[in-house]
Amino acid sequence: SKATLFDKNTRVNVTFEDVAGLDEAKEEVMEVVDFLKNPKKYTTLGGKIPKGVLLVGPPGTGKTLLAKAVAGEAEVPFFTISGSDFVEMFVGVGASRVRDLFKQAREKAPCIIFIDEIDAIGRTRGRNSIQGGNDERENTLNQLLVEMDGFSSEKGVILMAATNRPDVLDSALLRPGRFDRQIGIDRPDLHGREQIFRVHLQHIKKHSDISSEALAEMTPGFAGAEIANVCNEAALIAARRNKKAVDMEDFNYALDKVIGGLEKKNKLISPGE
Numbered sequence: 001s002k003a004t005l006f007d008k009n010t011r012v013n014v015t016f017e018d019v020a021g022l023d024e025a026k027e028e029v030m031e032v033v034d035f036l037k038n039p040k041k042y043t044t045l046g047g048k049i050p051k052g053v054l055l056v057g058p059p060g061t062g063k064t065l066l067a068k069a070v071a072g073e074a075e076v077p078f079f080t081i082s083g084s085d086f087v088e089m090f091v092g093v094g095a096s097r098v099r100d101l102f103k104q105a106r107e108k109a110p111c112i113i114f115i116d117e118i119d120a121i122g123r124t125r126g127r128n129s130i131q132g133g134n135d136e137r138e139n140t141l142n143q144l145l146v147e148m149d150g151f152s153s154e155k156g157v158i159l160m161a162a163t164n165r166p167d168v169l170d171s172a173l174l175r176p177g178r179f180d181r182q183i184g185i186d187r188p189d190l191h192g193r194e195q196i197f198r199v200h201l202q203h204i205k206k207h208s209d210i211s212s213e214a215l216a217e218m219t220p221g222f223a224g225a226e227i228a229n230v231c232n233e234a235a236l237i238a239a240r241r242n243k244k245a246v247d248m249e250d251f252n253y254a255l256d257k258v259i260g261g262l263e264k265k266n267k268l269i270s271p272g273e
Ligand code: ATP
Pocket: 018, 019, 020, 021, 022, 058, 059, 060, 061, 062, 063, 064, 065, 066, 116, 162, 196, 199, 223, 224, 225, 226, 228
């Protein structure tokens, strides 16, 4: 079959240490980790654990990474699926895929289900219904709502989702008992970028002239994904030049390359400018 629903290997080895910055967001999801580790502690006191946590923020800021880290810290399976998969791969079978996903997750509880790009299935219903295919998406969304209502977080299944378009989400998704907890994930500031560089520089053989502080200053506006990309490019450039260690010169070339790529992408998105 062409599309697997989710990775067969649902164990992750990402921890909070791999997630740089995002201190407030980490603080907020810590509760979910603690719950997954000892659900009884919470349920015996009558507290209600959130069913769904929505991570809201621009692309590449570590939303997927953070969700994975929650599973990694709690040592529970991580089931993941991207909203765009439903649109692109699961044509005609979206609703049954959702049912399968929740069925598998219930069997493996405690666990995390992560839906990336939830806006691809979670857009407000009932608009543009002249276009074919919209009903399909609505069926998928309806099934998701049914599944969310049909389980209680006490069973140990926590739903996490990510979007950079919370404004287009169907309000039914945001009601109490669904994604009622929202966590904002912003692009990193100077200090955040420095911390992200630190994490990604760990895996690199560096020359002594490398400074994560200087690199953070050279990368205003960068998200974590771009920083990871720069570090990787720099290592490749150094290798191509047969260097023993990656130095600032390599980083300068890598920056030019990544910034050039970003500019091209932006031009494609806004050709009028
Ligand atoms: P998208 O919305 O595009 O899916 P995302 O917010 O889910 O993006 P991730 O997929 O988590 O972003 O990030 C991509 C990669 O960028 C990560 O695997 C990691 O290597 C790096 N990265 C992003 N943010 C951070 C961070 N805060 N700390 C360390 N690495 C990060």
